[in-house]
Amino acid sequence: MTNASSHGGSSAAPDPNTALVWFRRDLRADDHAALFHALKRHTRVFCVFVLDTDILDPLPRADRRVAFILDALRVLDADLGRLADGAGLIVRHGPARKELPAVVAALGAGALYFNHDDEPDALKRDTAVGDALLSRGVSVQSFKDHVIFERSEILTGSRQPYGVFTPYKNNWLKTVNDFYLSAYPVSRYARHLAPLTDALQADLAALPASSRSHAKAATPKHHRRVPTLEEIGFESVAVNPKLMDGSDGAQRLFKDFLTRIDRYDEQRDFPAVKGPSYLSVHLRFGTVSIRQLAREASARARKGNEGAQTWLSELIWRDFYHQVMHHHPHVVGQAYRPEYDRIQWESGAEAERLFKAWCEGRTGYPIVDAAMTQLNETGYMHNRLRMVTASFLIKDLGIDWRWGERYFAQQLLDFDLAANNGGWQWAASSGCDAQPYFRIFNPVSQSEKFDGDGKFIKRYLPVLEKLPPKLIHAPWTARAVELQACGVTLGRDYPEPIIRHEVARMATLDRYSVVKDRKLPEGAAEA
Numbered sequence: 001m002t003n004a005s006s007h008g009g010s011s012a013a014p015d016p017n018t019a020l021v022w023f024r025r026d027l028r029a030d031d032h033a034a035l036f037h038a039l040k041r042h043t044r045v046f047c048v049f050v051l052d053t054d055i056l057d058p059l060p061r062a063d064r065r066v067a068f069i070l071d072a073l074r075v076l077d078a079d080l081g082r083l084a085d086g087a088g089l090i091v092r093h094g095p096a097r098k099e100l101p102a103v104v105a106a107l108g109a110g111a112l113y114f115n116h117d118d119e120p121d122a123l124k125r126d127t128a129v130g131d132a133l134l135s136r137g138v139s140v141q142s143f144k145d146h147v148i149f150e151r152s153e154i155l156t157g158s159r160q161p162y163g164v165f166t167p168y169k170n171n172w173l174k175t176v177n178d179f180y181l182s183a184y185p186v187s188r189y190a191r192h193l194a195p196l197t198d199a200l201q202a203d204l205a206a207l208p209a210s211s212r213s214h215a216k217a218a219t220p221k222h223h224r225r226v227p228t229l230e231e232i233g234f235e236s237v238a239v240n241p242k243l244m245d246g247s248d249g250a251q252r253l254f255k256d257f258l259t260r261i262d263r264y265d266e267q268r269d270f271p272a273v274k275g276p277s278y279l280s281v282h283l284r285f286g287t288v289s290i291r292q293l294a295r296e297a298s299a300r301a302r303k304g305n306e307g308a309q310t311w312l313s314e315l316i317w318r319d320f321y322h323q324v325m326h327h328h329p330h331v332v333g334q335a336y337r338p339e340y341d342r343i344q345w346e347s348g349a350e351a352e353r354l355f356k357a358w359c360e361g362r363t364g365y366p367i368v369d370a371a372m373t374q375l376n377e378t379g380y381m382h383n384r385l386r387m388v389t390a391s392f393l394i395k396d397l398g399i400d401w402r403w404g405e406r407y408f409a410q411q412l413l414d415f416d417l418a419a420n421n422g423g424w425q426w427a428a429s430s431g432c433d434a435q436p437y438f439r440i441f442n443p444v445s446q447s448e449k450f451d452g453d454g455k456f457i458k459r460y461l462p463v464l465e466k467l468p469p470k471l472i473h474a475p476w477t478a479r480a481v482e483l484q485a486c487g488v489t490l491g492r493d494y495p496e497p498i499i500r501h502e503v504a505r506m507a508t509l510d511r512y513s514v515v516k517d518r519k520l521p522e523g524a525a526e527a
């Protein structure tokens with residue numbers, strides 16, 4: 001499997017036997033397209049990760065993702081060392097567009113290898129790095145690694161990108177075979193990984209572009225190549241330990257999920273149940289290979305395992321949203337369907353107040369508040385609740401989906417531009433194969449249906465612990481004495497609802513009337 005985009009380049013000066021592999025959203029040493037191809041074609045291969053200050057500088061100083069990345073880099077560094085004696089990860093801290101050319105020059109590398117990242121900013125960065133290297137005669141090779149099918153690999157019969165998921169999925173399933181799912185056997189050529197010698201590390205530490213290098217050349221035997229959070233200007237922050245340990249942690253989670261995958265289709269919608277895989281952060285940072293996951297799911301799905309079939313569909317949604325972003329980059333910032341940008345969202349101080357209450361889990365709707373608390377406290381939110389909270393913000397509070405998209409992007413450990421944008425535009429009805437605009441989630445029925453006994457709500461809102469199932473989904477419908485018997489006074493211990501869903505629903509249908517001038521279809525309903 002190659003699918004390489006060769007950017008060409010040739011020169012006598014850089015050493016054609018030496019290559020540098022640039023790790024980005026693929027933080028593992030196993031089944032790695034760029035690493036495999038570099039090792040196969042070159043006899044002296046180095047690996048680098050750049051803590052890119054263009055990305056890191058605007059982030060809040062306490063960011064779970066940075067903690068996750070550093071942890072994953074430590075595992076990657078150790079794994080490279082296990083693959084070949086003395087090998088390891090070069091870690092740089094600075095703007096990637098400057099660091100990469102500097103490291104390439106210091107190593108005398110004749111080629112740079114990396115895996116595709118199709119986010120618009122990443123593409124711009126890669127073009128800048130590629131152009132700088134090409135002008136020096138260094139070849140630049142990039143590969144598909146992050147998805148099973150990318151860009152224009154799955155098209156309609158008339159060679160157009162799909163706008164509807166189900167036919168895309170059917171074509172995906174028809175096209176996929178062992179070729180696309182097999183692993184890149186990195187270890188076969190691991191002997192070509194070059195050791196990070198003391199002299200080399202001294203050279204790297206002295207690089208002018210690296211004002212913030214963390215290689216400690218003076219103590220080579222004991223140095224830490226991967227810096228701490230504090231060393232790169234971040235604060236320590238708690239991340240669920242079950243999600244940590246880089247690629248080792250991903251394998252642990254996947255092994256555990258395989259014991260539950262058969263029941264995924266039945267359990268995945270209930271946030272109090274351990275139903276999904278929790279692998280999203282690992283897929284985001286590539287601490288697990290999508291080929292491994294899709295291969296295992298496909299093998300089970302082909303045997304009729306419905307849990308595996310449903311889970312495979314979710315992995316296909318991921319590919320789907322990535323190809324949407326590739327073909328329609330305007331979705332970053334604008335509605336996929338332009339007519340939805342005519343909608344007038346709420347704005348001003350009142351909208352700001354409602355938005356803040358939503359962010360902080362103070363809407364008075366327990367399922368929404370518990371979900372937002374899960375997000376704020378852990379950096380994760382269950383998929384069903386992402387749909388419920390997104391719908392609530394857009395269709396109950398009348399707030400622009402982009403506000404919610406931005407908040408999720410700041411908070412989610414698994415934040416992925418394509419999936420997050422796809423999810424938000426799905427909820428806003430403006431996206432590719434989105435929820436129709438007239439289908440409006442009723443937060444109370446969603447709560448009753450998917451958290452019937454309120455177990456999830458109570459986990460994140462202990463103040464409601466004593467409320468029985470009949471009161472917990474809509475506490476404002478209870479009599480004051482009933483609530484008091486459970487130790488709750490609305491407005492004091494838990495908020496009054498900030499809107500009435502029935503009223504908001506009518507306002508939303510009105511708001512969305514600018515996109516459809518016909519009457520509501522038969523069955524226009526709540527979900």
Ligand SMILES: Cc1cc2nc3c(=O)[nH]c(=O)nc-3n(C[C@H](O)[C@H](O)[C@H](O)COP(=O)(O)OP(=O)(O)OC[C@H]3O[C@@H](n4cnc5c(N)ncnc54)[C@H](O)[C@@H]3O)c2cc1C
Nearest residue numbers: 276277278279280314318383386414415416419420423424
């Ligand atoms: C408003 C909204 C925002 C979202 N933002 C993100 C995001 O930033 N990052 C992200 O990875 N997912 C996002 N999702 C999709 C989904 O909610 C998460 O992928 C899922 O909850 C992660 O948990 P899991 O790994 O246990 O999922 P599982 O149920 O075990 O699914 C396995 C994997 O399939 C992929 N997947 C599942 N559902 C979707 C989906 N609807 N779209 C795309 N890929 C999917 C993910 O990579 C996930 O890890 C969003 C969904 C919505 C409705």
